[in-house]
Amino acid sequence: MTNMGQKGSFQSLPQGCELIGDLKISEVMTRNVLAVPRNTTIREAQSIMKENSITGVPVVDSRVVVGIVSMNDIMNALESGRMDDPVTDWMTFEVQALAEEMPLSFAISAFSKYPFRRFPVVNKRNELAGIITFRNINLALIRELSRQLQEKNNLNEHSVDMSSLELVKEYLLSRYDFENGGKASSEIKKFLKGHGIPSRLIRRVAIASYELEINLVAHSDGGMLGFDINADRVVITSHDHGPGIADVDQALTEGFSTANEWIRSLGFGAGIGLPNIKRVSDEFIIQSTLGLGTMIRAVINIHTKDQHNN
Amino acid sequence: MTIKELQTDMNCRAVWNGWEDREVTGAYTSDLLSDVMARSEEGQVLITIQAHKNTVAVAVLKDLSGIITASNRPVPDDMIETARDEEIPVFVTDNNQYETGWRLHELGGF
Ligand SMILES: Nc1ncnc2c1ncn2[C@@H]1O[C@H](COP(=O)(O)OP(=O)(O)OP(=O)(O)O)[C@@H](O)[C@H]1O
Ligand SMILES: [Mg+2]
Numbered sequence: 001m002t003n004m005g006q007k008g009s010f011q012s013l014p015q016g017c018e019l020i021g022d023l024k025i026s027e028v029m030t031r032n033v034l035a036v037p038r039n040t041t042i043r044e045a046q047s048i049m050k051e052n053s054i055t056g057v058p059v060v061d062s063r064v065v066v067g068i069v070s071m072n073d074i075m076n077a078l079e080s081g082r083m084d085d086p087v088t089d090w091m092t093f094e095v096q097a098l099a100e101e102m103p104l105s106f107a108i109s110a111f112s113k114y115p116f117r118r119f120p121v122v123n124k125r126n127e128l129a130g131i132i133t134f135r136n137i138n139l140a141l142i143r144e145l146s147r148q149l150q151e152k153n154n155l156n157e158h159s160v161d162m163s164s165l166e167l168v169k170e171y172l173l174s175r176y177d178f179e180n181g182g183k184a185s186s187e188i189k190k191f192l193k194g195h196g197i198p199s200r201l202i203r204r205v206a207i208a209s210y211e212l213e214i215n216l217v218a219h220s221d222g223g224m225l226g227f228d229i230n231a232d233r234v235v236i237t238s239h240d241h242g243p244g245i246a247d248v249d250q251a252l253t254e255g256f257s258t259a260n261e262w263i264r265s266l267g268f269g270a271g272i273g274l275p276n277i278k279r280v281s282d283e284f285i286i287q288s289t290l291g292l293g294t295m296i297r298a299v300i301n302i303h304t305k306d307q308h309n310n
Numbered sequence: 311m312t313i314k315e316l317q318t319d320m321n322c323r324a325v326w327n328g329w330e331d332r333e334v335t336g337a338y339t340s341d342l343l344s345d346v347m348a349r350s351e352e353g354q355v356l357i358t359i360q361a362h363k364n365t366v367a368v369a370v371l372k373d374l375s376g377i378i379t380a381s382n383r384p385v386p387d388d389m390i391e392t393a394r395d396e397e398i399p400v401f402v403t404d405n406n407q408y409e410t411g412w413r414l415h416e417l418g419g420f
Contacts, residue, residue: 182367186396189371199352199373206371207347214344214364267360270342279348 026100029130063127067091211273322401
């Protein structure tokens with residue numbers, strides 16, 4: 001049975017809801033969802049799920065959701081040796097669907113209220129329009145956070161005098177977001193170049209910044225890369241909320257890396273990043289606690305020291 | 311040698327056109343980006359099989375003169391886009407990294 005639009009049943013809104021403001025479920029859900037008709041066999045459903053790497057698929061009767069078949073249902077059928085039964089014999093009928101025009105906060109409440117890991121989303125005609133999982137919500141939250149941060153930064157930027165070398169800026173990095181890893185460093189490089197900073201110095205900043213940025217993406221659960229720049233020095237800070245580093249000295253040893261195969265295939269994981277940040281920095285501080293997170297501060301002097309060195 | 315001369319002499323294919331010619335001061339070969347970050351020098355061309363947009367980011371941050379993806383590695387579209395945005399030349403060659411480095415040594419004297 002499709003049970004939808006019960007706005008009254010989702011009450012307590014968890015924290016973080018101010019953030020998602022007036023986002024609607026339809027803006028966040030996955031569209032083009034796969035669905036199967038009633039007469040699909042368990043075996044067919046299983047291979048569809050496998051091919052598409054999904055763990056559940058809605059069953060529809062001319063676009064109206066009549067049930068949902070999950071990995072669990074398939075396991076049960078398999079155990080009884082009845083893989084050729086229609087999905088309707090094994091699926092869950094009591095489907096809790098959400099309406100696409102509901103605010104996203106309702107979906108968040110639904111996840112805390114029900115044990116399900118995915119909810120079909122239906123349109124006004126009660127037809128399947130999409131599916132929503134925790135992943136959709138996380139992505140939406142991250143996107144919204146970055147957007148708000150960006151807005152804040154744009155305000156900051158306009159208030160600085162562009163002729164003077166001053167910038168305070170923070171970038172939010174998420175785990176495994178290699179797509180965007182490197183953007184912060186390249187923006188900072190352009191900023192410094194625009195202010196006539198010698199390229200040798202810019203490259204040192206770029207090294208420290210890029211390696212910190214990629215480490216946040218590759219090794220942390222997500223974090224913040226901050227820049228505080230004035231005519232004397234560039235301060236780069238990296239903060240994250242986990243997982244922390246067990247042995248900091250070991251992490252600073254050239255060649256030590258915990259990067260997995262996938263990260264290595266992208267060209268990272270030689271274990272050179274941290275030692276190189278330390279090498280190019282005039283000041284370098286690292287603090288880390290397992291379970292709590294890692295804080296790194298790297299300073300590159302623009303005046304004073306460097307003028308003597310070169 | 312300049313990057314245009316490199317393209318002609320090495321007979322490699324540019325994945326996008328319209329870049330400005332520039333001096334090539336040497337070459338560096340690696341597939342580990344943090345190694346490129348640590349040890350490549352400004353003006354060098356990077357010979358690599360690591361064909362993705364992170365490679366472009368590193369080459370730009372280190373002021374390298376260009377990228378040669380060896381062994382005919384397919385260059386993904388988003389890498390081409392990033393290279394175009396950053397105005398850094400990227401070439402494809404059938405030769406492997408050793409052959410590419412060796413030929414550059416012969417032609418460019420480095
Ligand atoms: N922000 C972080 N949170 C948790 N662990 C980290 C963090 N930064 C670094 N580490 C740990 O320190 C190790 C060494 O970091 P380093 O940057 O030197 O090498 P890498 O990132 O593994 O490889 P490379 O930087 O050469 O691509 C990492 O493999 C990881 O285990
Ligand atoms: Mg690293």
